[in-house]
Amino acid sequence: MRPINVFSLYGINGQRKYLNKIERKQFFQVAEEREECKRLFFLMLYYSGARISEVLNLQKQHLDINEFVVVIESLKKRKKGIYRAIPLPKDFIRDLAIYTQSINLESKIWQFSRRTASRYVDRAMQDANIIGLQASSKGLRHSFAVCAIENNVPLNLIKNWMGHSSISTTEIYLNVVGQEERTFARRMWESQ
Numbered sequence: 001m002r003p004i005n006v007f008s009l010y011g012i013n014g015q016r017k018y019l020n021k022i023e024r025k026q027f028f029q030v031a032e033e034r035e036e037c038k039r040l041f042f043l044m045l046y047y048s049g050a051r052i053s054e055v056l057n058l059q060k061q062h063l064d065i066n067e068f069v070v071v072i073e074s075l076k077k078r079k080k081g082i083y084r085a086i087p088l089p090k091d092f093i094r095d096l097a098i099y100t101q102s103i104n105l106e107s108k109i110w111q112f113s114r115r116t117a118s119r120y121v122d123r124a125m126q127d128a129n130i131i132g133l134q135a136s137s138k139g140l141r142h143s144f145a146v147c148a149i150e151n152n153v154p155l156n157l158i159k160n161w162m163g164h165s166s167i168s169t170t171e172i173y174l175n176v177v178g179q180e181e182r183t184f185a186r187r188m189w190e191s192q
Contacts, residue, residue: 019142028043044070050163060106060107063100064085070085070093
């Protein structure tokens with residue numbers, strides 16, 4: 001049996017691990033239809049590219065309403081207290097500000113467990129007709145990075161937003177396929 005490369009955009013049988021553009025749009029539409037608590041949770045995953053445990057760890061004090069960023073503690077680091085700031089859409093951060101008005105600064109924004117949160121994401125993926133390895137919070141994380149690559153966000157910014165220690169980890173997102181790869185090829189062909 002060959003080893004699984006955890007730093008790959010494909011599973012052991014070659015399945016894609018990230019949502020493509022169409023799937024991202026489908027997930028977004030389903031998220032928009034959910035009750036406010038779940039909607040904001042799903043959109044935080046969608047807009048930030050953060051790990052599900054990092055989003056669940058967010059406190060009201062991690063929202064910088066004036067700068068339109070969320071400050072995420074990187075939970076995958078070996079030591080605590082390593083933070084990264086990720087810009088968010090103004091309308092979304094304003095919705096979060098309204099939603100968190102009655103929450104204490106040091107209280108978590110979402111009170112459900114990781115297991116419950118994963119079940120919510122699984123259900124939203126099903127409702128969005130997304131199946132396969134990519135139908136997960138990790139698939140949303142990967143798709144955030146792929147989307148950033150497609151939109152010519154510099155690799156060092158993506159590295160920072162994703163909380164990667166090394167740029168080589170971020171570089172896996174340069175290995176996009178399907179529609180994303182065709183978009184890059186089309187740009188190359190049109191420039192000749």
